[in-house]
Amino acid sequence: MTEPAADPKTVAEAAALLRAGRLCAFPTETVYGLGADATDADAVLSIYETKGRPRFNPLIVHCAGLDMARTLAVFSPLALKVASLWPGSLTLVLPAKPGNGLADVVMAGLDSVAIRIPDHALALELIAAVGRPLAAPSANPSGRLSPTTAAQVRRGFGGIVPVLDGGPCRAGVESTIVRVEGDRLVQLRAGAVAREEIERKLGVTVAVAEKDAAVAAPGMLASHYAPNALLRLDAEPREGEAYLAFGEGPDFGGVTRNLSPAGDLHEAARNLFAMLHELDAAGVGVIAVAPIPETGLGEAINDRLARAAAPRG
């Protein structure tokens, strides 16, 4: 997507783009989101490519209603209580339902999923028209300010991203992220809904995550990504290890997955989390990982692998 994009004039036009696996920016009450069908791995990967995101941070999944949300995550009674604040600028991190149909890259290999129902009529109409949940980080190139108007989105991406214009966003800051941990609520990111407001409205206590975990939410923490096996990077496999190959590799008789025999980084990114899980399930002590070029999506793949290989704390 490098040509100037024609903006959709209606929700139906925007929905058609998203259903076809294209990106489309859309308004929410917090900030504009860069949306993709959350069940389409290729569409979600183009979010990372378009934003120039250097790492696979898990993305927030936007739903049209609680019915849709309940197909994706397990809601405890406490989670349902907090969800009574939806639609709203509050994102809940919940255990993912196995086989929920979401692309791996949305959860970045975690077994939890971040969900919210935005409080914005156009956003809700759009998700309902697509009929699928939408992954959407803020619609800005990585490292820049979050956009609160369609014009800012257009400028930020040089016009290559189609934008559904819904006027300026009301809140202007991202949603508050709260993780439900058993009978505890933990705020991972402060945002548009004050922690005290959640506590007051629901009569609950919301803890604040430790400083480290609160840094842009715990998707960044090495421990969240670590497989059981140790990872040896930039390596050729040895006897007794499993091998995560890329492109043409050495002949190896042990358990092997190839991220992309053709050396295609997009294909490699799509396969990354599933293949790591598969190799880990083989029960080996070490997974040797072939060198991955540091270009395009390779940067995010290498970041993820470096975190998985980091010493365990």
Ligand code: TXA
């Ligand atoms: O207001 C908002 O929340 C905007 C609008 C567009 O809805 N969206 C937004 O999305 O800010 P995003 O994808 O940029 O925020 C994702 C944040 C990341 O910091 C990520 O680490 C955290 O949510 N997150 C996502 N899934 C998570 C999970 N399973 N566990 C912990 N944190 C998670």
Ligand code: MG
């Ligand atoms: Mg952002």
